[in-house]
Amino acid sequence: RKVQANAEADSDAPVDPPKVEEKFGAVPNGLSTDSDVAKREAESMSRKTLRASAEKFEFQAEVSRLMDILINSLYSNKDIFLRELISNASDALDKIRFLALTDKEVLGEGDNTKLEIQIKLDKEKKILSIRDRGVGMTKEDLRKNLGTIAKSGTSAFVEKMQTSGDLNLIGQFGVGFYSVYLVADYVEVISKHNDDKQYVWESKADGAFAISEDTWNEPLGRGTEIRLHLRDEAGEYLDELKLKELVKKYSEFINFPINLWASKEVEKEVPADEDESIDEEETSESSSSEEDGEEEDAEKAEDEKKPKTKTVKETTYEWELLNDMKAIWLRSPKEVTDEEYNKFYHSLAKDFSEDKPMAWSHFNAEGDVEFKAVLFIPPKAPHDLYESYYNTKQSNLKLYVRRVFISDEFNELLPKYLNFLMGLVDSDTLPLNVSREMLQQHSSLKTIKKKLIRKALDMIRKLAEEDPDETNDKEKRDVEESSEENEKKGQYAKFWNEFGKSIKLGIIEDATNRNRLAKLLRFETTKSDGKLTSLDQYISRMKSSQKDIFYITGASKEQLEKSPFLERLNKKDYEVILFTDPVDEYLMQYLMDYEDKKFQNVSKEGLKLKDSKTKELKESFKGLTKWWKSTLASDNVEDVKISNRLADTPCVVVTSKYGWSAYMEKIMHSQTLSDASKQAYMRGKRVLEINPRHPIIKALRERVVTDPEDESVKLTAKLIYQTALMESGFDLSDPKDFASHIYSSVKSSLNISPDATVEEEEDEAEEPEVETKAEEESASEESELKDEL
Numbered sequence: 001r002k003v004q005a006n007a008e009a010d011s012d013a014p015v016d017p018p019k020v021e022e023k024f025g026a027v028p029n030g031l032s033t034d035s036d037v038a039k040r041e042a043e044s045m046s047r048k049t050l051r052a053s054a055e056k057f058e059f060q061a062e063v064s065r066l067m068d069i070l071i072n073s074l075y076s077n078k079d080i081f082l083r084e085l086i087s088n089a090s091d092a093l094d095k096i097r098f099l100a101l102t103d104k105e106v107l108g109e110g111d112n113t114k115l116e117i118q119i120k121l122d123k124e125k126k127i128l129s130i131r132d133r134g135v136g137m138t139k140e141d142l143r144k145n146l147g148t149i150a151k152s153g154t155s156a157f158v159e160k161m162q163t164s165g166d167l168n169l170i171g172q173f174g175v176g177f178y179s180v181y182l183v184a185d186y187v188e189v190i191s192k193h194n195d196d197k198q199y200v201w202e203s204k205a206d207g208a209f210a211i212s213e214d215t216w217n218e219p220l221g222r223g224t225e226i227r228l229h230l231r232d233e234a235g236e237y238l239d240e241l242k243l244k245e246l247v248k249k250y251s252e253f254i255n256f257p258i259n260l261w262a263s264k265e266v267e268k269e270v271p272a273d274e275d276e277s278i279d280e281e282e283t284s285e286s287s288s289s290e291e292d293g294e295e296e297d298a299e300k301a302e303d304e305k306k307p308k309t310k311t312v313k314e315t316t317y318e319w320e321l322l323n324d325m326k327a328i329w330l331r332s333p334k335e336v337t338d339e340e341y342n343k344f345y346h347s348l349a350k351d352f353s354e355d356k357p358m359a360w361s362h363f364n365a366e367g368d369v370e371f372k373a374v375l376f377i378p379p380k381a382p383h384d385l386y387e388s389y390y391n392t393k394q395s396n397l398k399l400y401v402r403r404v405f406i407s408d409e410f411n412e413l414l415p416k417y418l419n420f421l422m423g424l425v426d427s428d429t430l431p432l433n434v435s436r437e438m439l440q441q442h443s444s445l446k447t448i449k450k451k452l453i454r455k456a457l458d459m460i461r462k463l464a465e466e467d468p469d470e471t472n473d474k475e476k477r478d479v480e481e482s483s484e485e486n487e488k489k490g491q492y493a494k495f496w497n498e499f500g501k502s503i504k505l506g507i508i509e510d511a512t513n514r515n516r517l518a519k520l521l522r523f524e525t526t527k528s529d530g531k532l533t534s535l536d537q538y539i540s541r542m543k544s545s546q547k548d549i550f551y552i553t554g555a556s557k558e559q560l561e562k563s564p565f566l567e568r569l570n571k572k573d574y575e576v577i578l579f580t581d582p583v584d585e586y587l588m589q590y591l592m593d594y595e596d597k598k599f600q601n602v603s604k605e606g607l608k609l610k611d612s613k614t615k616e617l618k619e620s621f622k623g624l625t626k627w628w629k630s631t632l633a634s635d636n637v638e639d640v641k642i643s644n645r646l647a648d649t650p651c652v653v654v655t656s657k658y659g660w661s662a663y664m665e666k667i668m669h670s671q672t673l674s675d676a677s678k679q680a681y682m683r684g685k686r687v688l689e690i691n692p693r694h695p696i697i698k699a700l701r702e703r704v705v706t707d708p709e710d711e712s713v714k715l716t717a718k719l720i721y722q723t724a725l726m727e728s729g730f731d732l733s734d735p736k737d738f739a740s741h742i743y744s745s746v747k748s749s750l751n752i753s754p755d756a757t758v759e760e761e762e763d764e765a766e767e768p769e770v771e772t773k774a775e776e777e778s779a780s781e782e783s784e785l786k787d788e789l
């Protein structure tokens with residue numbers, strides 16, 4: 001009877017999972033069906049070699065390299081594979097839900113309509129399976145998606161991973177799937193797409209993968225199941241508690257239910273063991289005497305009243321929901337904690353480093369177009385943010401319409417220069433059942449975009465306002481600094497270093513918001529003492545006599561600080577902005593004024609600096625400037641003028657107001673594909689400005705007065721011009737010509753006759769050179785030295 005009781009207990013055991021389970025492949029406690037046998041055969045076959053009948057493919061070289069690194073990685077945080085798989089499953093579910101908006105049929109019926117993720121463990125066989133009812137993959141999808149890497153920048157990632165060993169960013173590079181090989185040595189991907197049959201992709205990460213039509217697993221209906229045959233050392237992922245903890249940690253914000261086939265200890269009332277009760281009866285019989293007959297009867301009656309059951313512990317299995325799918329953006333911003341925003345950012349950005357986002361903005365737009373949005377400024381700029389700025393169409397904003405994910409490639413939501421922001425928009429106003437193309441043209445998008453830009457710029461402005469480093473008010477700064485935890489200190493400089501270029505690109509591209517963006521601009525100046533300053537701060541320090549905002553452009557701060565263009569400005573204590581980023585040159589073509597103040601490039605014409613003697617000097621140097629201009633006629637010099645910007649340098653070359661500056665010319669020259677004819681056209685007209693107080697200039701004037709036709713004076717004047725060109729940042733068009741002028745001048749300073757010629761080499765009969773002993777020795781010494789080096 002015992003045997004029977006056990007059998008009964010077994011049959012009640014939790015091997016009878018819901019219907020979904022039956023289709024799910026490996027059954028935990030092993031139901032012995034025909035398909036099971038076939039399956040096990042298939043499995044054991046495949047563990048040895050990939051299935052013989054399968055079509056074999058080689059991984060793209062880059063994928064193989066990546067897999068090699070992953071397999072041999074000593075990276076300790078192997079957990080990341082799970083969030084990558086769940087994230088892929090969630091993407092696939094998003095895709096089918098989106099398709100279903102316009103065609104309900106694609107969802108199918110019954111269990112197929114359940115948009116969920118299921119995780120299952122088979123401790124015995126050491127298999128962890130993750131299944132989704134997403135869009136699935138056709139045979140071709142399997143080959144392409146899990147064999148090649150489409151996204152660029154993967155090489156960069158592989159390099160980085162090899163050197164830093166940090167795999168945490170894997171998801172951001174579009175190669176998350178391969179992280180399965182951190183924990184598994186053999187992986188099967190079973191997938192069913194509506195347009196194809198069910199296929200199995202499998203690989204042991206040995207350079208090859210195989211695809212075969214799946215005739216042995218239970219049909220999936222639709223979607224993908226990934227089976228990880230875990231390595232021995234990855235046994236911890238068969239622990240339910242561990243998986244629950246991981247899903248909580250990484251996948252909290254997944255918008256689909258994630259269910260774990262979880263065991264549960266339950267107490268159950270089972271019929272009390274009859275054998276035992278008989279034994280008891282027997283014992284009681286033997287111990288009883290006949291006299292006790294009446295008493296006994298009473299006890300028996302009592303016993304019969306007692307239930308004949310007992311409590312036993314049983315393990316049952318059931319689907320346990322691991323996430324609560326809370327859409328953070330639907331909640332009131334007041335209710336969401338900083339910690340939740342941080343976590344949400346990490347899941348959105350697939351960035352699981354410790355870095356927190358720099359700022360966020362969570363808002364609810366009402367009116368004609370209603371939407372909710374959360375925007376984040378990431379802690380760091382992605383490695384390729386500006387590399388392909390004009391070519392990529394990558395926006396980092398997810399668009400939802402009434403909680404349904406539509407796309408994360410909607411470039412209509414934010415202008416390019418704000419592409420560094422992460423976040424999402426969920427609109428109730430946009431229609432749900434139209435194609436993506438139709439949606440892209442929807443008039444509400446313009447309103448959404450406008451509001452998003454406003455909010456984004458506000459968020460950046462606040463970042464500066466809250467930074468004590470940004471304030472001019474020393475007292476306020478001290479108060480802030482003394483507060484214990486001042487996380488906000490220096491945050492704007494950090495933002496500027498990461499994303500400053502984006503703000504500059506914004507000024508160039510977004511005329512409507514130019515002024516708002518200009519407020520966010522930061523730069524160093526001749527007086528900022530190595531710190532960043534803003535236009536507002538610059539203006540607040542302007543001298544009362546100063547009308548324009550002064551700036552200069554060049555390759556480096558050090559170079560600019562020595563520029564002759566700043567001589568007199570420095571002397572007179574004017575502040576000048578130092579722009580050292582090539583993009584600044586473009587920027588200043590668009591930023592004409594700010595708060596009614598014009599910008600003046602101090603290396604260009606138009607600088608107004610009072611010099612009471614200008615008129616007088618102009619008159620007294622008229623002869624020289626006229627003569628010099630005609631001497632330089634062939635050098636494309638528009639004019640020769642008295643300068644108001646020089647102190648110690650004899651002369652400089654300035655450009656016309658709307659032409660390119662010297663630095664811009666350099667930038668354009670360095671661009672391989674720039675158009676030579678445009679270069680000639682845009683090149684600023686050059687004006688030689690002379691310093692009338694400089695002894696060289698004064699001496700030159702005297703010499704010209706004496707003999708304007710003196711060739712040596714003409715040569716000297718040309719040499720001065722060429723030197724000024726160089727010092728002003730221009731490239732010399734004919735360096736050979738310049739060099740020969742310098743040598744002529746050197747000759748005269750060494751008192752060498754200008755006609756002196758170079759000594760001719762004697763014409764000897766050509767003989768092979770024979771090394772003398774001494775030469776040989778020195779040569780061998782040299783080579784020894786090289787070896788040592």
Ligand SMILES: Nc1ncnc2c1ncn2[C@@H]1O[C@H](COP(=O)(O)OP(=O)(O)OP(=O)(O)O)[C@@H](O)[C@H]1O
Binds near residue numbers: 092134135146173176
């Ligand atoms: N569960 C799945 N269902 C359908 N397609 C999938 C699934 N998992 C992966 N894929 C396909 O394989 C591709 C490669 O996946 P992988 O994780 O390597 O990169 P990714 O998903 O594009 O980028 P990321 O890792 O950033 O999510 C995906 O783009 C997707 O097309």
